[in-house]
Amino acid sequence: MINPVYVAIDTTEAARAISLAERLKGQVGGFKLGLEYFTANGPAGMEAVSGLGMPLFVDLKLHDIPNTVAAAMKGVVRLGAAITTIHASGGAAMIRAAVDAANDEAAKLGIAPPAVVAVTVLTSLDQAGAEQVGFDRPVLDQVKRLAALAQDSGAAGIVCSPLEVEAVRALCGPDFKLVIPGIRPAWSEAGDQKRFLTPAEARAKGADVLVIGRPITGAADPAEAAARIKAELGL
Numbered sequence: 001m002i003n004p005v006y007v008a009i010d011t012t013e014a015a016r017a018i019s020l021a022e023r024l025k026g027q028v029g030g031f032k033l034g035l036e037y038f039t040a041n042g043p044a045g046m047e048a049v050s051g052l053g054m055p056l057f058v059d060l061k062l063h064d065i066p067n068t069v070a071a072a073m074k075g076v077v078r079l080g081a082a083i084t085t086i087h088a089s090g091g092a093a094m095i096r097a098a099v100d101a102a103n104d105e106a107a108k109l110g111i112a113p114p115a116v117v118a119v120t121v122l123t124s125l126d127q128a129g130a131e132q133v134g135f136d137r138p139v140l141d142q143v144k145r146l147a148a149l150a151q152d153s154g155a156a157g158i159v160c161s162p163l164e165v166e167a168v169r170a171l172c173g174p175d176f177k178l179v180i181p182g183i184r185p186a187w188s189e190a191g192d193q194k195r196f197l198t199p200a201e202a203r204a205k206g207a208d209v210l211v212i213g214r215p216i217t218g219a220a221d222p223a224e225a226a227a228r229i230k231a232e233l234g235l
């Protein structure tokens with residue numbers, strides 16, 4: 001079985017990212033690099049990690065007007081991303097522009113396009129936090145609403161918490177990619193994550209990709225932590 005774990009390598013230091021990636025290569029399915037790393041190290045820093053030969057998840061959560069997102073998405077495709085993120089709340093036209101740009105640029109380069117997945121409600125928000133930003137309905141309903149919008153607008157999948165996986169799967173079907181952060185092994189700390197489950201629980205509910213950062217990268221022995229998660233997943 002393919003390892004569904006993408007380790008979130010959240011650091012500003014390229015040397016640390018490369019060292020972690022080298023140590024974790026055999027224990028995870030791919031590497032996720034996000035805003036913290038990209039703003040410090042740029043495309044060259046991303047390529048230093050993708051050069052290790054594992055699938056790359058470029059998590060920049062693009063959210064702007066359609067024209068701007070489309071232009072930025074072309075740059076993401078040039079990084080060789082296997083998966084990348086936009087915000088579903090950017091709206092139908094923005095999602096469609098991102099997907100079209102990804103497909104066009106990939107065709108131009110003769111490579112496979114990334115799976116463009118749309119962030120619904122951040123896993124750091126609980127119900128009260130979601131209401132503060134204007135989501136005046138249960139988080140689950142907001143996630144389902146944005147999931148339907150993302151699917152109708154051409155996205156390959158969404159990002160949501162493990163708590164919403166079963167409902168979104170029922171709504172969007174088996175081929176819609178569910179990329180799931182908010183993953184906390186029983187032996188790890190929640191930190192700023194508010195809607196979370198263990199890796200095995202998320203997988204059992206039907207998550208396709210498990211995004212796990214600090215429980216691995218913050219462990220005394222990151223490779224041992226990743227191996228422990230792998231074992232808990234029965235891999």
Ligand SMILES: O=c1ccn([C@@H]2O[C@H](COP(=O)(O)O)[C@@H](O)[C@H]2O)c(=O)[nH]1
Pocket residue numbers: 008010034119121122123124159160181182183191193211212213214215
């Ligand atoms: O709703 C979201 C969307 C993205 N993330 C990202 O996932 C990882 C989680 O890292 P942990 O250290 O395991 O908390 C991180 O890179 C976030 O930017 C998310 O957590 N929630």
